[in-house]
Amino acid sequence: MAGAMLNVELDDSRAGDALTELMERLGDLTTPLLDIAEYLHQSTDDRFRRQIAPDGSPWAPLAPSTLAKKxxxxxLRETGVLQDTLRHSVSNNELAFGTDRAYGAIHQFGGKIEHAARSQQVYFRQGKDGSVGNRFVKKGKSNFARWITRGAHSMEMPERPYLGLSSEDDNEVVLIVNDYLWAALRE
Known part of the structure; x- marks a missing residue:
């Protein structure tokens, strides 16, 4: 997956210990990992709804200029595409969870975004009195056009982590694995 994917090592956690024990008993973790992936989808969807990071901290607020456009x-929910592209891939001993959208990483980790200089024609509607409003219109509804040039610039995108395991997630993974361990012990 290109985009944003978080590699979480569970080896030192309760969930990691439980998965290690389950691997020793079952040899193939595909089914439990599919259940964990389903849980991660639900947990991450909930974080999007609540606009919080896995550690429970709120996401950085939107800039006033961004708020004015939304x-x-x-x-992280203009169209819902980022949230809707969360996917998982499971093998017998590995679960990958993330998005294939390239912009997923900048939202997860933050960073500097460089914009190149550009020019383009913008379209306005000119009134009968000759005044031109400050709102863009579609080309077909325009009677006035102007070329605009914007110089190169950069901006700093704050991190808004949406991938990862909360302490609640870690506990839930342990519960899922324990269910499979009990089933394996009963066999």
Whole structure:
């Protein structure tokens, strides 16, 4: 997966110990890992809804300029594409969970975004009195056009972690694995 994927090592955690024991008993973790992946989808969806990081901290607020452009004030949810592209891949002993969207990484980890200089034609509607409003219109509804040039610039995107395991997630993974351990012990 290109984009954003978090590699979480569970070896030193309760979940890691439980998975190690389950691996020793079953040899193939595909089915338990599929259940864990389903849980991670639900947990991550909940974080998007609550706009919080796995550690429970709120995401960085939107800049006033971004808020002015959005239809609502939801963070990382203009169209829902990032959340909707969360995927998982499972093998017999590995679970990968993340997004294939390239911009997923900048939202997860933050960083500097470089914008190149550019020029483009923008379209306006000119009134009968000759005044031109400050709102862009589609080319077909325009009667006035102007070339605009914007110089190269950069911006700093704050991190808004959405991937990862919370302490609640770690506990839930342990419970899922324990269910499989008990089933394996009963066999």
């Amino acid at each position: 239809k609502d004030g939801r963070i």
